[in-house]
Amino acid sequence: MNGDQPLPTIRHQLSLNENFAAPLPGVREAIVHSSDRVNLTLDAMSAGLTRTIAEHVGLDSTEVFVGPGSGALLQQFLTTFVGGGEIVYAWPSFEMYPLLVRCAGATPVAVPLRDDAHDLAAMADAVTDRTKIMLLCNPNNPTGTVFGDDELRAFLDRIPSSVRILIDEAYADFADRSAIARGIDLAAEDPRVSVVRTFSKSHGLLGLRVGYLVANEAVVSALTPGSYFFRVSTVAQDAALAALRAEDVMREQCAEVAAERDRVHTGFTELGLDVPRSHGNFHWLRFGEANDEFVRFCDEFGVQVRTLADGAGVRVTVGTAEANDLVLDLTRRFLAGDRAGAPRTGSA
Structure with a gap:
């Protein structure tokens, strides 16, 4: 990046496996x-x-x-x-x-x-x-x-x-x-x-x-x-x-996260990615030597994900439906070779 250009704002923090459900009752x-x-x-x-x-x-x-x-x-x-x-x-x-x-x-x-x-x-x-x-x-x-x-x-x-x-x-x-x-x-x-x-x-x-x-x-x-x-x-x-x-509300929230996780998994597989079925609130993506490039590409659009295990793969937290749809779209573009970054406007 050019040091004179503002960094895009992080709209979706998907690198920390946070739970985006509302705090439990009480x-x-x-x-x-x-x-x-x-x-x-x-x-x-x-x-x-x-x-x-x-x-x-x-x-x-x-x-x-x-x-x-x-x-x-x-x-x-x-x-x-x-x-x-x-x-x-x-x-x-x-x-x-x-x-x-x-x-x-x-x-x-x-x-x-x-x-x-x-x-x-x-x-x-x-x-x-x-x-x-x-x-x-x-x-x-x-x-x-x-x-x-x-x-x-x-x-x-x-x-x-x-x-x-x-x-x-x-x-x-x-x-x-x-x-x-x-x-x-x-x-x-x-x-x-x-x-x-x-x-x-x-x-x-x-x-x-x-x-x-x-x-x-x-x-x-x-x-x-x-x-x-x-x-x-x-x-x-x-x-x-x-x-x-x-406890009952927690179980309902976890079921909602799991359903959204599985929807996103289907989206990744439809794009041709070999993604292990996840039982957590995250996915493990592998782009080989392009792992770091994918992380940077997502960052350009305000989505923060991360490489792990010495760059072996990219972990993406299951976020809100809006965040997940954006990740799927960015993944589609990345795989298609459309890797131009977001406009440098100071926001994603």
């Missing part, structure tokens, strides 16, 4: 109510939220651990249990995994995806006597693929009892329930399995940072000392409690 009111009490300690250790989540998932409160977002919980878990060994994960997957692993003082072992999905057999083959944790992402970010109960159980049958399995289910509420493994049920059965979830995506509390981990009581006990330094704010706790009370 969330605004809970935030306002909490704002009058932020000078007080109140439930510093989130005992009330922990009990409510435990009731929600059908477990005892000793099997639930609350933290300030799933990223913080992932880091706490890895740091607590890795002991300087190896952590195995699929790749491409959540872009922060390599950083989290290294921050925990562990050695990352990345296993390539097969057909855009976790190659659980290859991951099992990657286990050595130094492997401490297997980190699984279901649905996988950025490809959106899932593995089911049968696949996960077959995988667990091959994993030694000394290795912990941590399943990241940040996008599970957008997935087809008949296709995705029931991680929380398995965590209740198998002491090796832990599941981390977040209120940031399906519940729309990205700006407040609330997450929880479901695990064996011994795992929760080992994590608890760290909670004194990774607390959930009063405002975030109250908002999460309100969001849980609006």
Whole structure:
């Protein structure tokens, strides 16, 4: 771009996997109510939220651990249990995994995806006597693929009892329930399995940072000392409690996102793209050496998307219908070779 020309305004932010649905009923009111009490300690250790989540998932409160977002919980878990060994994960997957692993003082072992999905057999083959944790992402970010109960159980049958399995289910509420493994049920059965979830995506509390981990009581006990330094704010706790009370609306909103996601997927495939079926709120596009060019092209028209995994592909969040229609149109133009940018007017 010419440095003298104004940059186009970002009209559609589709690089962060945000949820564009309205805040759930009661969330605004809970935030306002909490704002009058932020000078007080109140439930510093989130005992009330922990009990409510435990009731929600059908477990005892000793099997639930609350933290300030799933990223913080992932880091706490890895740091607590890795002991300087190896952590195995699929790749491409959540872009922060390599950083989290290294921050925990562990050695990352990345296993390539097969057909855009976790190659659980290859991951099992990657286990050595130094492997401490297997980190699984279901649905996988950025490809959106899932593995089911049968696949996960077959995988667990091959994993030694000394290795912990941590399943990241940040996008599970957008997935087809008949296709995705029931991680929380398995965590209740198998002491090796832990599941981390977040209120940031399906519940729309990205700006407040609330997450929880479901695990064996011994795992929760080992994590608890760290909670004194990774607390959930009063405002975030109250908002999460309100969001849980609006479960039916959350499910409706997720179904609407999923329907729009599938509509966009059909649009991409009709343009001739090989796009994996996504169970998240995003799509994974591959233009090969033109990935970065596609990102720049979208940016010219005020649509922000991003390349991931060292440029292996482009992740595009499912946005509003208007944003999604624009993405499909830009993709059509890009594939047709019509790659002229938007007029330099200072807005897209």
